[in-house]
Amino acid sequence: MRHGRAYRFAQFARDRLVYVLLFLACSACVIAIALLGIVPQQGSYRTASMGYLFLLMLFFLLAALVIDYRRQAEFYRMLEQRLETESVDALSALAPGITREQQLVVQALERQHRRTMDLLEQYRTVGERRRLFTDQWVHQIKTPVSVIDLLTQDNRLSEEEPGLSDRLPSIREENERIKGYLELVLHDARLEQFEHDVHVGRVALFPLLRSVVNRHKTSFIRAELYPSLTGDEAVVVTDEKWLIFVLNQILSNAVKYSRLRSGSKQLRLHISQSPYETRLSISDEGIGIPEQDLPRVLEPFFTGENGRKTGESTGMGLYLAHQVCSKLGHPLSVESTAGAGTTVTILFTGQGIHCM
Template sequence: MKFTSFLKDKILQIVLLFCALGTIQIFLIIYDLGIYIKIYIPLVILLAYFVGILVEYYIKNKYYKKLYETLDKLEEKYLVAELLNGASFAEGKILKDTIEQIDKSMHENVNKYKYLQEDYKEYIEMWIHEIKIPLATSKMIVENNKNDITKNIDEELEKIENYIEQALYYARSNTVEKDYIIRKSNLKDIINEVILKNKTAFIQEKILIDVKDVNVNVNTDSKWIVFILNQIIQNSIKYRKKEVQSKIEIIAKVNKENIVLHIKDNGLGIKKGEVERVFEKGFTGTNGRMLNKKSTGIGLYLCKKLCDKLGIKIELSSIYNCSTEVRLVFPNSSYINLTEM
């Protein structure tokens, strides 16, 4: 609180004070009292007044300054009421009380949406469990009645399965609570699972796959990584170059402080200005919009979000019209080692 703005608030008091002093002076002149009294009385009154407002300024300034400092330090500013000391003056008390009441009502409101979201997520999870049963049955029917028609249906069923998975992880990515278990998982097993998931595309489109040095363990939730890798691999399949022999290389490099999994393809690549935006929600880019690719802009966005939750770094670099490489960096932190199961 600036002293000038504080004084500005007191302007009426000051004007009135000087009016009063003027009136007193008139009386003093009428009764013709001594010069000392004429000076002494207004001086005492002025002094008393200004000492009074100086003290007031000191107290209020100290209080509000502390409030601003606390606000600056806080990341979640709505918590300021908890850290605010009781004020010795009425306005401060009103302020604290107001903030507390606002906080309370805001919390109630936020909680309402939290519960709604939690509820919705539970519904989605349940729905996904339910839908998987008819999906499994359909796949079994296809398996028991193999012909060209059911083979086509099977391919469509696989697409449905992927969309369902995406919905499940989208719901999971939006919750605050921990939804995963970190334990020792073998990268090779995870990668094999993902390759098998996309077996049909790989074989039909004659895409080469080169997996190297992946027999290493990382501490993570393998189900989540299967999902993330699947999104990345599906992008590589989707955005491959028709005119060259498509190839996907997967290689793990063990460093001192981390393990980096590289997934590199020789596909369409991403334009220079667009690389930074691939993890944004709904970003489709030049490749997504042309070529009839039906890009949703959700896949990589979800990958990033899930990686953030798992404490994995995800990076993407690309040379346009040449290659794209995604790197997953698994940290070797001692904390994660402790939670190993």
């Protein structure tokens, strides 16, 4: 359905009325000069008349340009200013415009802006509904997972079923992996509302690292991975809950890719300090990351060559860890040598989230 009036030639000409009027005025002057020049003139008089006529036409041309510029300059100046801003609403409140073309452009931009905002609102609604559903689903699944965890720790089960005692550690480990994947989904959903789910405080790294390592001790034993915590006692300013999530992802990866190498391996967690920063390095002796995959390990859903070997990689662990560290103001970097292991470093500086 068409809206508004069709853009006709009369409207086009009306917008350029100033040119028409100045052309008529210039023509009248030319005619008057021609009539006055009917009387024969000699030499310099004729040349002067022609020069005067040229200057008069040039004056009317410049006058037309100046008048039209003053009419339209403000609109284009405002348009340039709005284009320099990053706001979604930059082009939604332009001046009505002087010419019919400008008015049509403003109407088109306003209509397109309304449609865009309607679509954005629809996407926000769908995204929020999906996030709430994901949160509820994860919390619902956590209940049976916790029940399984409690059942596997019940010694009466092994007494009633002697053959079950050998399988309980494996069940507990698989249950821990399920919990890890649930945490991954939950934190991915919460990352969109990060600013509403962050609490910054002073956190002692050594006790925090010990608690995180203890959570993975069963997996470490089964992977023949032996952790060691060295370095300086350090207190950093961060969000403890989000930092625990990051550390869990890094340690889970260390376990996952250390299993592929036989024999005992070391997992070194080292804290070093300088006057302006605290550096936490986590180094494993797993299979390492191939050189061609290293630049992409922080991209979402990238599994690479190692992910195809294990068949259980989601490509989201390191990506989410990097995203969380970026929001907290803690640069995260990954160094690796294929066949020799991987080192993940988190840098805590004075320019963290509390300084933003």
